[in-house]
Amino acid sequence: MPSRRGKARSARSGATRRPAKRHPTADALARKIESRSANLAVVGLGYVGLPLAVEFAQAGFHVLGIDVDAARVRRLTAGESYIRDVPTGDVRALVRSGHLQATTDFAALKRADVVNVCVPTPLSKQRDPDMSFVLAASEQVAKHLRPGMLVILESTTYPGTTDELILPLLEKTGLKVGRDFFLAFSPERVDPGNARFNTRNIPKVVGGVTRACTEAAVLLYRQRLEAVVPVSSPQVAEMVKLLENTFRSVNIGLVNEIALLCRRLKIDVWEVIEAAATKPFGFMPFYPGPGLGGHCIPIDPFYLSWKARASGFETRFIELAGHINGQMPAHVVDLVAESLNRRGRAVRGSRVLVLGVAYKADIDDIRESPSLDILQTLVERGAHVEYSDPYVPTLEFAGRKLRSVPLTATNLKRFDCVVIATAHRSIPFATVLRHAKGVVDTRNALKGKRSDAIVRL
Ligand SMILES: NC(=O)c1ccc[n+]([C@@H]2O[C@H](COP(=O)([O-])OP(=O)(O)OC[C@H]3O[C@@H](n4cnc5c(N)ncnc54)[C@H](O)[C@@H]3O)[C@@H](O)[C@H]2O)c1
Numbered sequence: 001m002p003s004r005r006g007k008a009r010s011a012r013s014g015a016t017r018r019p020a021k022r023h024p025t026a027d028a029l030a031r032k033i034e035s036r037s038a039n040l041a042v043v044g045l046g047y048v049g050l051p052l053a054v055e056f057a058q059a060g061f062h063v064l065g066i067d068v069d070a071a072r073v074r075r076l077t078a079g080e081s082y083i084r085d086v087p088t089g090d091v092r093a094l095v096r097s098g099h100l101q102a103t104t105d106f107a108a109l110k111r112a113d114v115v116n117v118c119v120p121t122p123l124s125k126q127r128d129p130d131m132s133f134v135l136a137a138s139e140q141v142a143k144h145l146r147p148g149m150l151v152i153l154e155s156t157t158y159p160g161t162t163d164e165l166i167l168p169l170l171e172k173t174g175l176k177v178g179r180d181f182f183l184a185f186s187p188e189r190v191d192p193g194n195a196r197f198n199t200r201n202i203p204k205v206v207g208g209v210t211r212a213c214t215e216a217a218v219l220l221y222r223q224r225l226e227a228v229v230p231v232s233s234p235q236v237a238e239m240v241k242l243l244e245n246t247f248r249s250v251n252i253g254l255v256n257e258i259a260l261l262c263r264r265l266k267i268d269v270w271e272v273i274e275a276a277a278t279k280p281f282g283f284m285p286f287y288p289g290p291g292l293g294g295h296c297i298p299i300d301p302f303y304l305s306w307k308a309r310a311s312g313f314e315t316r317f318i319e320l321a322g323h324i325n326g327q328m329p330a331h332v333v334d335l336v337a338e339s340l341n342r343r344g345r346a347v348r349g350s351r352v353l354v355l356g357v358a359y360k361a362d363i364d365d366i367r368e369s370p371s372l373d374i375l376q377t378l379v380e381r382g383a384h385v386e387y388s389d390p391y392v393p394t395l396e397f398a399g400r401k402l403r404s405v406p407l408t409a410t411n412l413k414r415f416d417c418v419v420i421a422t423a424h425r426s427i428p429f430a431t432v433l434r435h436a437k438g439v440v441d442t443r444n445a446l447k448g449k450r451s452d453a454i455v456r457l
Contacts, residue, residue, distance in 0.1 A: 293359025356422020
């Protein structure tokens with residue numbers, strides 16, 4: 001039986017030494033992976049699962065996607081992508097060649113040799129980890145677990161999840177990890193909308209429950225991904241992801257606080273950051289903004305603080321950054337009030353256009369978007385709100401279906417204030433400035449423009 005913990009090895013794929021002797025089950029799985037005859041299943045076909053399924057299918061594996069969302073499964077089966085970063089042409093070709101299939105039926109797991117779990121990990125109403133999706137998916141995997149299977153959790157989660165939550169579920173079957181089946185955690189680091197880095201060229205961190213588990217997972221990813229980084233345990237891999245996202249949250253919190261201070265001191269924070277970023281070492285630019293958004297940065301650090309609390313430890317940086325970042329949408333609304341005030345108007349009764357409701361530039365994802373908080377707060381203060389976003393044609397908001405307002409001169413002139421909340425590259429910012437009565441710029445989209453109509457964050 002292999003030792004329970006492998007050691008962290010070289011950061012480049014290809015550098016992991018093959019063990020002198022592998023258990024027959026591990027050996028059989030390795031042969032299937034290397035010959036591409038292993039059947040792969042990806043559970044959860046969203047922003048993470050679909051690109052991963054497509055990469056493996058393009059590597060020549062037969063990949064079965066399983067999702068509880070019947071509409072997504074129908075679209076995939078028809079060869080259509082619903083994720084912007086995944087071209088429909090790629091999906092169609094893979095569906096036609098039979099390398100990619102999708103289903104809502106978990107019985108299909110019976111045929112799987114490898115299962116990647118990519119389901120959501122949101123927060124509960126109390127802002128604690130909501131593990132219900134991971135548990136539901138893992139129970140299905142447990143039902144169909146059989147000797148020789150490799151199970152990898154990719155959903156972002158607190159350190160200890162794989163060992164404490166998933167492993168007992170799978171071992172209840174009587175099968176033994178590292179001998180009969182293999183279990184690992186590998187965080188997904190995909191950055192939607194990033195044209196340079198994608199599932200294939202972002203190094204993949206992998207931590208298995210046993211050394212054999214790590215080796216099996218590393219071998220799988222090496223078939224397609226450019227770099228694989230084995231670490232000594234699932235806990236390390238789980239913590240890596242939370243460190244990365246906490247690092248972003250804390251640094252954004254710091255720069256948001258500096259932005260608030262700079263405003264008080266009448267210093268242009270954007271100019272400060274740009275100049276500071278010329279330092280060739282020891283400084284990494286982060287930018288202020290209207291608040292955190294997306295499925296990761298506003299949520300993941302609270303997985304860590306929850307785990308810390310359970311261990312009697314207080315994560316003060318996380319709480320403080322959460323507090324500062326959480327105040328930013330209200331601060332933006334104060335800037336709207338300032339913009340209107342300059343022209344002798346009140347928020348109540350004014351017409352405000354929020355420009356960009358996706359949580360970041362050049363994507364269509366509105367999850368946790370600070371624009372939604374800004375819209376909500378403006379409504380509470382009596383403003384009439386509309387929005388414009390080239391990537392979000394309609395928006396369910398406060399029980400109404402809003403439509404994206406086209407950015408024409410006539411439309412822009414209808415509003416008392418325009419809030420630039422997301423700087424999509426395709427937005428004609430010069431046109432916005434030319435026709436808007438007042439603009440609150442939270443993204444420095446109007447960099448270099450001088451006008452009394454602009455209020456900058
Ligand atoms: N979106 C990102 O940029 C990103 C980046 C890195 C990591 N992550 C993490 O990856 C995980 C997945 O995120 P996502 O953005 O892909 O989510 P998503 O909501 O886009 O996709 C999740 C999919 O899982 C499906 N699903 C839910 N419960 C299921 C179940 N029991 N069985 C099968 N399918 C189920 C949903 O229908 C959905 O299609 C999360 O833990 C997230 O934190 C996301």
